[in-house]
Amino acid sequence: MIIRQLKLKLTGYYKLFIAPRKIWRRPNKSDVLIYDACGAQSFFPYLTGYTVELLRLRGETINIHCLLRALFKIDFWKGKLMQAYKDVYIELVAPLVIMTFIDNDPGFYSISNRFPLIKTIFFRMASDWLIFFRLYIIQKIIVLIICWFLGVQLASIIIDL
Numbered sequence: 001m002i003i004r005q006l007k008l009k010l011t012g013y014y015k016l017f018i019a020p021r022k023i024w025r026r027p028n029k030s031d032v033l034i035y036d037a038c039g040a041q042s043f044f045p046y047l048t049g050y051t052v053e054l055l056r057l058r059g060e061t062i063n064i065h066c067l068l069r070a071l072f073k074i075d076f077w078k079g080k081l082m083q084a085y086k087d088v089y090i091e092l093v094a095p096l097v098i099m100t101f102i103d104n105d106p107g108f109y110s111i112s113n114r115f116p117l118i119k120t121i122f123f124r125m126a127s128d129w130l131i132f133f134r135l136y137i138i139q140k141i142i143v144l145i146i147c148w149f150l151g152v153q154l155a156s157i158i159i160d161l
Contacts, residue, residue: 015059016082017067026065026092027053033093035108039101053093055086066092083107090115097121 030051034040069088076084
């Protein structure tokens, strides 16, 4: 039983930290951080005037600079490897807003507790919304929420509201 659990843990660490493509440069500072790149392409048309950075969490890439800095976090040695990695990534990017389409990730909800000065926004794009609203209405709502959090500067970019 213990050997099976150890094997599962080692397999998980391999999939998260060894198998993904490595990025050796530190992440750029940006205004907006997109948490989990799933659905990120939907945000880009509305964020043309801002710098955007992606935090990829599904094993696509791993940032070695962040991983090495995460080694010095207490959470890393308490077994919360991904939380330590995400915290370092957020600290290096220093965004004003963190956005995501993933509304069922408990790690996203705890970000505002650890980083109280950073606004967090999640968008729920489930199929039940699409039944009641057309897609262009949802896009307008997204733009309004982004303008509300980022300020009036973004509203001047978007003319067709």
